[in-house]
Amino acid sequence: MGMTMTEKILARGAGRESVRPGDLVLAKVDFAMGHDLTIPPAGKIMREQMGAEKIWDPDRVAVTQDHFQPAKDAASATLGRLTREFSHDMGIKWYFEVGQGGICHTVLPEHGLVLPGELVVGADSHSCTYGALNNFATGIGSTDLACVLALGELWFRVPETLKFVYRNRLKEWVEAKDLILYVIGQIGVDGARSKAMEHTGEALRHIDMEARLTMTNMAIEAGAKNGIMEFDDITREYLDGRAKRPYTPVSSDADAEYEKVFEFDAEKVELGVAKPMSPDNYAPLSEVAGTKLDQVFIGSCTNSRITDLRRAAAVLENHKVAPGVRLIITPSSHQVAIQAEREGLIRTFLAAGAAWTTATCGACLGGHMGVLGEGEVCLSTTNRNFPGRMGHPKALVYLSNPAVAAASAVAGVITHPSEVLARMPAGLA
Amino acid sequence: MTLPKVVRGRAWKFADNIDTDQIIPAKYAIYSLDEKELGKHAMEGVPGRDTWAQGVTEGDILVGGSNFGCGSSREIAPVAIRGAGISLVIADSFARIFFRNAINMGYPIMQSPQAAEAVEEGDELEIDLEQGIIRNFTKGDEYRAEAFPQFMTDLLKMGGLVPWVRKRLEERRRKSSATSG
Numbered sequence: 001m002g003m004t005m006t007e008k009i010l011a012r013g014a015g016r017e018s019v020r021p022g023d024l025v026l027a028k029v030d031f032a033m034g035h036d037l038t039i040p041p042a043g044k045i046m047r048e049q050m051g052a053e054k055i056w057d058p059d060r061v062a063v064t065q066d067h068f069q070p071a072k073d074a075a076s077a078t079l080g081r082l083t084r085e086f087s088h089d090m091g092i093k094w095y096f097e098v099g100q101g102g103i104c105h106t107v108l109p110e111h112g113l114v115l116p117g118e119l120v121v122g123a124d125s126h127s128c129t130y131g132a133l134n135n136f137a138t139g140i141g142s143t144d145l146a147c148v149l150a151l152g153e154l155w156f157r158v159p160e161t162l163k164f165v166y167r168n169r170l171k172e173w174v175e176a177k178d179l180i181l182y183v184i185g186q187i188g189v190d191g192a193r194s195k196a197m198e199h200t201g202e203a204l205r206h207i208d209m210e211a212r213l214t215m216t217n218m219a220i221e222a223g224a225k226n227g228i229m230e231f232d233d234i235t236r237e238y239l240d241g242r243a244k245r246p247y248t249p250v251s252s253d254a255d256a257e258y259e260k261v262f263e264f265d266a267e268k269v270e271l272g273v274a275k276p277m278s279p280d281n282y283a284p285l286s287e288v289a290g291t292k293l294d295q296v297f298i299g300s301c302t303n304s305r306i307t308d309l310r311r312a313a314a315v316l317e318n319h320k321v322a323p324g325v326r327l328i329i330t331p332s333s334h335q336v337a338i339q340a341e342r343e344g345l346i347r348t349f350l351a352a353g354a355a356w357t358t359a360t361c362g363a364c365l366g367g368h369m370g371v372l373g374e375g376e377v378c379l380s381t382t383n384r385n386f387p388g389r390m391g392h393p394k395a396l397v398y399l400s401n402p403a404v405a406a407a408s409a410v411a412g413v414i415t416h417p418s419e420v421l422a423r424m425p426a427g428l429a
Numbered sequence: 430m431t432l433p434k435v436v437r438g439r440a441w442k443f444a445d446n447i448d449t450d451q452i453i454p455a456k457y458a459i460y461s462l463d464e465k466e467l468g469k470h471a472m473e474g475v476p477g478r479d480t481w482a483q484g485v486t487e488g489d490i491l492v493g494g495s496n497f498g499c500g501s502s503r504e505i506a507p508v509a510i511r512g513a514g515i516s517l518v519i520a521d522s523f524a525r526i527f528f529r530n531a532i533n534m535g536y537p538i539m540q541s542p543q544a545a546e547a548v549e550e551g552d553e554l555e556i557d558l559e560q561g562i563i564r565n566f567t568k569g570d571e572y573r574a575e576a577f578p579q580f581m582t583d584l585l586k587m588g589g590l591v592p593w594v595r596k597r598l599e600e601r602r603r604k605s606s607a608t609s610g
Contacts, residue, residue, distance in 0.1 A: 024578050041462060044593065050598065051595055052598060067455075067458070068458070075459035122502075123499045124501075125526060139526055140502060140529070141530035142530075143504060144530070146594070147533075150594050155580065193522065193525065194525040194528075365455040366456060367456075383501060386446075386451060388454050388474035393475075428543060
């Protein structure tokens with residue numbers, strides 16, 4: 001019997017010929033990540049409780065200062081300091097200081113630190129993002145991370161794999177975000193609970209690596225253990241000149257066993273949103289168009305890479321944010337910010353009246369720089385809209401792609417981007 | 430810290446898909462290293478439960494629906510629930526990271542669709558952890574919990590991943606001193 005990509009990576013990590021879904025394995029980890037909220041407890045558990053003095057391999061660990069940094073208050077400054085000190089004491093090679101890294105899930109791929117065929121863990125639920133690069137990547141807790149840091153290995157239950165086949169191509173305006181919101185809407189927030197989501201099909205061959213990362217990023221929103229994609233020319237081109245280690249791509253066997261195969265016609269997927277208060281509350285854009293907004297947020301590990309910002313800027317060019325609405329744009333990394341500056345995108349954002357921030361998780365998790373108050377309505381390019389995610393439990397959050405977010409900021413209500421582009425630019429009216 | 434054999438307490442009932450932002454809103458992540466402080470804010474993000482932690486008596490039992498603890502990987506979710514005084518979490522099913530975090534912490538959890546369906550808030554429960562049996566004194570009912578794979582049961586019994594790693598580190602040290610000696 002053949003194996004899926006996920007099974008092959010776990011088998012290799014466990015030093016076994018083969019594994020089956022349901023097997024519990026102890027597997028070697030190729031790369032690990034932690035950040036300012038998860039490194040302090042992991043470091044404490046590793047040193048004080050597990051009694052380890054050093055980490056297994058300082059070259060295979062990345063640490064970012066992204067969640068509450070630049071410190072939003074004195075307590076966060078302490079977490080930042082503990083994260084910094086631990087990284088220094090352990091000699092962690094891939095430590096990214098405030099202002100030099102950004103959100104972990106953008107930073108690791110852009111620095112070529114997570115590679116095809118590898119077994120990657122991150123003490124953050126969206127670590128499943130990296131799977132677009134043909135690896136097994138999953139989110140873990142702080143005690144898990146302490147174990148990995150001390151030993152370089154961790155226990156895993158081999159997941160069943162669900163295969164998602166996307167036929168045809170996405171239509172104009174419809175993005176990877178719309179597709180994954182649609183899929184989660186179909187299967188539910190526990191539709192892939194503890195399982196692997198293997199994405200494949202024609203539609204993926206026509207979207208770039210950043211769009212693919214948006215899709216695997218949201219595997220966790222369906223409850224999945226990991227999201228994974230095949231290796232192809234797009235993967236190779238993305239990694240050329242970036243990959244920090246040699247790598248070996250992995251592919252699923254023709255006779256691999258899937259628990260279930262879902263087929264979608266990508267061409268039939270419409271622009272859409274997830275309505276409050278759950279990522280699986282999908283609705284076509286037409287159903288919610290006209291919904292009045294207080295805030296629009298373009299940011300997060302899901303949708304704030306350079307291609308996302310380009311699409312937002314294309315809509316915002318020569319337009320102004322509507323009165324009564326605030327638009328907050330948070331690039332997902334320092335490199336993204338540098339590129340946005342080079343291309344003049346930041347000028348477009350500022351001219352439109354947007355607040356442009358440093359790279360941080362910020363408003364996405366109700367941390368800082370855009371936390372919502374009671375009863376406020378926000379359209380956000382992020383990944384989660386459970387009650388209280390972005391601030392007050394009674395705030396309402398809609399999830400969308402960046403072009404829809406930009407257009408809606410201009411209109412003040414949820415709007416199709418083509419409507420804003422058809423309007424006379426501000427100043428010429 | 431080893432597992433108790435029997436746990437008794439009053440049930441607190443929660444719905445399906447309770448996510449980690451509701452279990453412990455991210456703003457309290459600044460108290461990541463303070464279990465008691467986290468405990469004061471446990472479940473605060475669940476609409477209508479903003480003062481829930483104040484009503485918990487040490488030893489009470491939390492009963493959730495399906496996909497309990499979905500969302501973020503934050504280990505402070507089970508830490509906050511433990512900090513609030515909850516002795517055991519039962520659910521129809523758990524989201525995977527919450528599940529592994531609890532096991533890694535040596536914090537008892539049980540998967541029992543039967544109990545999640547039948548138990549009502551305030552019911553008096555007694556749980557036999559070894560047998561995987563949940564007794565409901567209020568209703569005179571009994572429910573079974575699903576058995577975990579052996580490795581997970583062993584981890585829970587030994588107190589979680591910390592003692593397991595300590596043991597493994599010691600084995601490695603012994604091996605390396607044996608080869609160098």
